[in-house]
Amino acid sequence: EPEVTQTPSHQVTQMGQEVILRCVPISNHLYFYWYRQILGQKVEFLVSFYNNEISEKSEIFDDQFSVERPDGSNFTLKIRSTKLEDSAMYFCASTRGAKNTEAFFGQGTRLTVV
Amino acid sequence: KQEVTQIPAALSVPEGENLVLNCSFTDSAIYNLQWFRQDPGKGLTSLLLIQSSQREQTSGRLNASLDKSSGRSTLYIAASQPGDSATYLCAPCTDKLIFGTGTRLQVFP
Numbered sequence: 001e002p003e004v005t006q007t008p009s010h011q012v013t014q015m016g017q018e019v020i021l022r023c024v025p026i027s028n029h030l031y032f033y034w035y036r037q038i039l040g041q042k043v044e045f046l047v048s049f050y051n052n053e054i055s056e057k058s059e060i061f062d063d064q065f066s067v068e069r070p071d072g073s074n075f076t077l078k079i080r081s082t083k084l085e086d087s088a089m090y091f092c093a094s095t096r097g098a099k100n101t102e103a104f105f106g107q108g109t110r111l112t113v114v
Numbered sequence: 115k116q117e118v119t120q121i122p123a124a125l126s127v128p129e130g131e132n133l134v135l136n137c138s139f140t141d142s143a144i145y146n147l148q149w150f151r152q153d154p155g156k157g158l159t160s161l162l163l164i165q166s167s168q169r170e171q172t173s174g175r176l177n178a179s180l181d182k183s184s185g186r187s188t189l190y191i192a193a194s195q196p197g198d199s200a201t202y203l204c205a206p207c208t209d210k211l212i213f214g215t216g217t218r219l220q221v222f223p
Contacts, residue, residue: 093211102160103207103211
């Protein structure tokens, strides 16, 4: 069964360092998303991406964040200069269509900023 | 702004019970609503997708209903099992999913 895969599963980084979280969405999906979940809190929307550009971003997704689809399979989230409060589980998701299709999530990358 | 509330926040039941998990949302202009399961420290597993035009959707022992106009969805779990222990998340969808805080379910033998 097709699945969304994320790497790494766990990343520890020092404050101020750049990190890149990687995702391989399901191959025939066209819409891609990043969400995050701070420990003990809700899953929050960060950004959606379609046709090689950002469709929507939340207030959390400030200038420190960027997304890219560098080739036909990968979808990446970059945090330029990590802060302690960026520590969270980051989930990638993809859907085949925009409105009425099921979202599939990866297993997440746990980011710990020290 | 969409706000999603799930009740109860936690539930502990003996196996075999039929369960009702409730979700309410403030903005009824949704395309669909998904229910997910999350095991501790793990990702989100999609359980059911119910379209805005549907009233209910079933998968095995799970049945989800949707009353879009009143902003409510309910997840029924029949004959609960210890393996059902997890957090259940409701997420109505406009252009993105908005998640509730979840119902943490424990089913004991």
